[in-house]
Amino acid sequence: MTATTVTYPAGATQSVGTVVETMDAAGGRTAVVLSETAFHPVDTAWPDQPADRGELVFADGRRVTVVDAVVGARSDGEVFLGPAVPVRTGTDGWEFFVVHLIEEEAPAVGDRVTVTVDAAHRAALSRGHTACHLASLALDEALADAWRKDVMTDARGRPAFDALAIQESRILRDGSRDVYRIGKSLRRKGFAPEALDELEAVTARANSILTAWLSRGGAVRVDVDGPALEDRRAWVCALADGEVRIPCGGTHVDSLAEFAEITVALSVESSPGAVELVMTTTATPV
Structure with missing residues (x-):
């Protein structure tokens, strides 16, 4: 076969x-x-x-x-x-x-x-997946000043909070839900958890970044190494400061112009031995 x-x-x-x-x-x-x-x-x-x-x-x-x-x-x-x-x-x-x-x-x-x-269901999940990537990048930038040490960076060169702290990510129709763990390991890497004491400000910064990106309506595509299921694929999106590329096997929109709005809501929950930051992303289509 x-x-x-x-x-x-x-x-x-x-x-x-x-x-x-x-x-x-x-x-x-x-x-x-x-x-x-x-x-x-x-x-x-x-x-x-x-x-x-x-x-x-x-x-x-x-x-x-x-x-x-x-x-x-x-x-x-x-x-x-x-x-x-x-x-x-x-x-x-x-x-x-x-x-x-x-x-x-x-x-x-x-x-x-x-x-x-089902094309309508696919489209809703594609909007959710693209919005999820954008929200993670916006969160990384909104928390860029919360690091005391140099750490790995994301596709835009910001400290990669999303990659370092992510515990679970779920793509939803026109949105996503991401859970991040802030425990001893992340603190040892240099993250200052007190940054989350100003959650409203972090949320506002992330949403401001998302609004600016959508205003430019950048192109989105999926680059593929080949036609087989196992071939590598990457999400590529044009933002104000250049293209960003993230390895991804999902489906996506063709342009940020397909969104009327993308917003995130942040909340903090307790978990054994750590704190969890939950980011709920909502994408509103045009």
Whole structure:
């Protein structure tokens, strides 16, 4: 079996592929692997963006709902699906493919299948994902003065609070929710937690930065190294001070002009041995 060709990085919401393999999956579902697909699956290693919604349309006109789409992987003849995949997508020696999970009878290998993705749902998640990246960069800049030591920097050269503190990121329809842990490790790296005592000011700075970026309506694209699921991809966005590039396997808008507004709200919550900063991002489409 060859690796799945994916077309969603270019924004495709429909594709035609050949069934190359089917297998039984948990919960009585059937796993369908196609030679080509527009379906964006949940990534096992970093499951921030949910899977697309949509259907498989068979040559006889039968339409089957895809109840989930996950990453599958094979090594030495053994297959793993979704959360059971033990390695990151792209690991050498492994084969990776998109798995469409259905609750219907398996199609025959060799059948031609049209993939139809719910375009409105995809668009809402794409806005959420682009907004999430912008919000993380804005938060990094808003907290740039909260560091006592030199640390790794983000795509814009600011101290990378997001990368150093992130615990969980979830892409939502027209938004996202990110959770950051401020514990001993981050303080040892030089972060001054008292910066969060002025949370309203930090929030205002981040939102001011986001407003300035959107006013320019910069172009957004996804650069790809190749057509296979495991090929590296990057989110690229034109901002006032130049292009920024972040490795990313998700889907995105084509331009910041698609947003009327992006805002963040910050809150602090207690957790065992640390404090958590929660950033909720809301994207309002034009």
